[in-house]
Amino acid sequence: xxxxxxxxxxxxxxxxxxxxxxxxxxxxxxxxxxxxxxxxxxxxxxxxxxxxxxxxxxxxxxxxxxxxxxxxxxxxxxxxxxxxxxxxxxxxxxxxxxxxxxxxxxxxxxxxxxxxxxxxxxxxxxxxxxxxxxxxxxxxxxxxxxxxxxxxxxxxxxxxxxxxxxxxxxxxxxxxxxxxxxxxxxxxxxxxxxxxxxxxxxxxxxxxxxxxxxxxxxxxxxxxxxxxxxxxxxxxxxxxxxxxxxxxxxxxxxxxxxxxxxxxxxxxxxxxx
Amino acid sequence: xxxxxxxxxxxxxxxxxxxxxxxxxxxxxxxxxxxxxxxxxxxxxxxxxxxxxxxxxxxxxxxxxxxxxxxxxxxxxxxxxxxxxxxxxxxxxxxxxxxxxxxxxxxxxxxxxxxxxxxxxxxxxxxxxxxxxxxxxxxxxxxxxxxxxxxxxxxxxxxxxxxxxxxxxxxxxxxxxxxxxxxxxxxxxxxxxxxxxxxxxxxxxxxxxxxxxxxxxxxxxxxxxxxxxxxxxxxxxxxxxxxxxxxxxxxxxxxxxxxxxxxxxxxxxxxxxxxxxxxxxxxxxxxxxxxxxxxxxxxxxxxxxxxxxxxxx
Numbered sequence: 001x002x003x004x005x006x007x008x009x010x011x012x013x014x015x016x017x018x019x020x021x022x023x024x025x026x027x028x029x030x031x032x033x034x035x036x037x038x039x040x041x042x043x044x045x046x047x048x049x050x051x052x053x054x055x056x057x058x059x060x061x062x063x064x065x066x067x068x069x070x071x072x073x074x075x076x077x078x079x080x081x082x083x084x085x086x087x088x089x090x091x092x093x094x095x096x097x098x099x100x101x102x103x104x105x106x107x108x109x110x111x112x113x114x115x116x117x118x119x120x121x122x123x124x125x126x127x128x129x130x131x132x133x134x135x136x137x138x139x140x141x142x143x144x145x146x147x148x149x150x151x152x153x154x155x156x157x158x159x160x161x162x163x164x165x166x167x168x169x170x171x172x173x174x175x176x177x178x179x180x181x182x183x184x185x186x187x188x189x190x191x192x193x194x195x196x197x198x199x200x201x202x203x204x205x206x207x208x209x210x211x212x213x214x215x216x217x218x219x220x221x222x223x224x225x226x227x228x229x230x231x232x233x234x235x236x237x238x239x240x241x242x243x244x245x246x247x248x249x250x251x252x253x254x255x256x257x258x259x260x261x262x263x264x265x266x267x268x269x270x271x272x273x
Numbered sequence: 274x275x276x277x278x279x280x281x282x283x284x285x286x287x288x289x290x291x292x293x294x295x296x297x298x299x300x301x302x303x304x305x306x307x308x309x310x311x312x313x314x315x316x317x318x319x320x321x322x323x324x325x326x327x328x329x330x331x332x333x334x335x336x337x338x339x340x341x342x343x344x345x346x347x348x349x350x351x352x353x354x355x356x357x358x359x360x361x362x363x364x365x366x367x368x369x370x371x372x373x374x375x376x377x378x379x380x381x382x383x384x385x386x387x388x389x390x391x392x393x394x395x396x397x398x399x400x401x402x403x404x405x406x407x408x409x410x411x412x413x414x415x416x417x418x419x420x421x422x423x424x425x426x427x428x429x430x431x432x433x434x435x436x437x438x439x440x441x442x443x444x445x446x447x448x449x450x451x452x453x454x455x456x457x458x459x460x461x462x463x464x465x466x467x468x469x470x471x472x473x474x475x476x477x478x479x480x481x482x483x484x485x486x487x488x489x490x491x492x493x494x495x496x497x498x499x500x501x502x503x504x505x506x507x508x509x510x511x512x513x514x515x516x517x518x519x520x521x522x523x524x525x526x527x528x529x530x531x532x533x534x535x536x537x538x539x540x541x542x543x544x545x546x547x548x549x550x551x552x553x554x555x556x557x558x559x560x561x562x563x564x565x566x567x568x569x570x571x572x573x574x575x576x577x578x579x580x581x582x583x584x585x586x
Binding site: 145147156161 | 331339341344
């Protein structure tokens with residue numbers, strides 16, 4: 001795993017895939033099943049891309065393991081404040097969410113290739129009308145504010161629900177992120193877990209080229225968040241980080257290192273558009 | 274009825290009353306708790322009061338999250354600065370049809386001293402254009418009292434309630450009607466011309482109508498406090514009865530109350546119309562009334578406009 005150099009020598013707690021065994025005792029085949037599920041979802045995404053070049057393939061590919069791992073932890077309940085919530089604040093990765101939901105049997109797998117078709121339920125950005133989608137997103141940085149609101153009401157009424165928010169690194173450019181992370185820290189929302197898909201790319205190219213972001217983990221930490229790192233393509237690494245975050249007494253952000261060019265299994269021209 | 278004669282004082286009182294009725298009611302503000310009087314709720318219900326700091330985009334998103342989880346959030350700030358979260362209102366609230374109540378204070382020229390930067394004259398247009406959004410402009414504090422509890426506890430869906438700061442001359446105090454979402458109310462009957470408006474300008478409209486009576490012109494005055502959903506039947510009925518319509522609003526003449534009325538009449542029953550409203554930014558002044566006169570929204574301007582539309586061929 002590669003950590004940004006800026007963090008060298010700075011005591012941000014890091015959790016690696018090979019760190020102390022803090023995973024709950026889960027059957028090994030549960031992890032294996034999840035790895036297989038991600039592989040199937042990855043194939044689904046590539047097939048979806050063949051049908052519609054407008055899906056955001058790269059951003060979807062980097063979020064697969066993150067979304068799959070969160071679904072492993074995500075508990076449901078009839079009660080709005082006892083269930084868990086997943087907000088895909090980087091809404092352009094919706095195809096990844098749909099692929100995971102299809103592999104979990106929440107939406108029909110046959111619907112995936114219809115994404116963006118005029119009569120399909122599957123929109124290019126998440127809509128709550130789609131089964132398994134908790135919050136409509138698509139305009140960057142709005143998901144986290146919503147997550148702060150949900151987590152706050154859960155705590156206000158003594159519910160046991162947790163809120164997972166998946167963001168992009170580029171998304172952190174938005175001022176609303178500042179507005180929401182400062183508030184979440186002030187409210188000490190330990191039922192709020194943010195995973196930042198640290199893939200190093202945003203719309204116009206490399207984040208370093210558009211607006212460098214190496215300082216971000218330090219900013220989140222300085223504001224009062226617990227900051228963890230994970231390998232965003234490694235289920236076990238993500239599980240360890242999430243297990244740790246769930247035990248936190250503060251809001252936790254997991255910077256999940258991912259790679260936009262990783263594991264594209266078939267010949268796909270990513271820059272066709 | 275013991276209404277305060279200030280929009281925000283009445284709003285603060287109503288918040289406490291509604292907070293006692295439902296423990297799902299939560300008040301959220303953006304460092305304007307004191308100015309909006311939301312702090313009155315905060316003193317009484319500390320656990321259900323959130324000040325997000327000077328952060329209007331997050332104010333809206335946070336309220337959206339509260340609503341998703343089952344609360345009834347009332348998000349309040351100055352109308353002008355709520356517009357800073359307009360895209361959040363669109364994408365985080367209206368698109369999911371969430372039960373968020375936005376109470377925008379200091380609208381129109383009511384923040385008279387602070388000038389152009391603080392005077393919201395575009396908000397009705399910007400809220401009216403959003404799918405699912407209800408837009409309500411109470412005429413005075415009695416009107417606010419009449420509609421508030423229904424809008425918060427009974428009506429479900431995103432709602433924008435537009436209030437002034439303090440200036441709230443009595444308009445509906447002696448009128449007896451029960452508030453209903455989507456309905457307009459006739460404040461004074463008449464058969465020569467219909468003056469339709471929303472908010473404190475209705476006070477000017479009533480003064481104008483009285484003066485017009487003396488001059489032998491019978492003016493009907495309509496309180497269009499529900500800008501959206503809008504009362505098509507009442508608007509068409511008064512247009513049919515009078516054949517002449519003047520709309521007056523403390524808002525841009527583009528896209529606001531006048532436009533909403535015109536959209537209906539041009540399709541259903543076209544009559545000669547005149548629209549009175551702002552055409553540019555405001556400015557600082559010593560009082561709201563002074564600004565209403567300065568920008569041609571007082572009773573004299575209304576009378577002049579009525580005479581003009583009466584002579585329309």
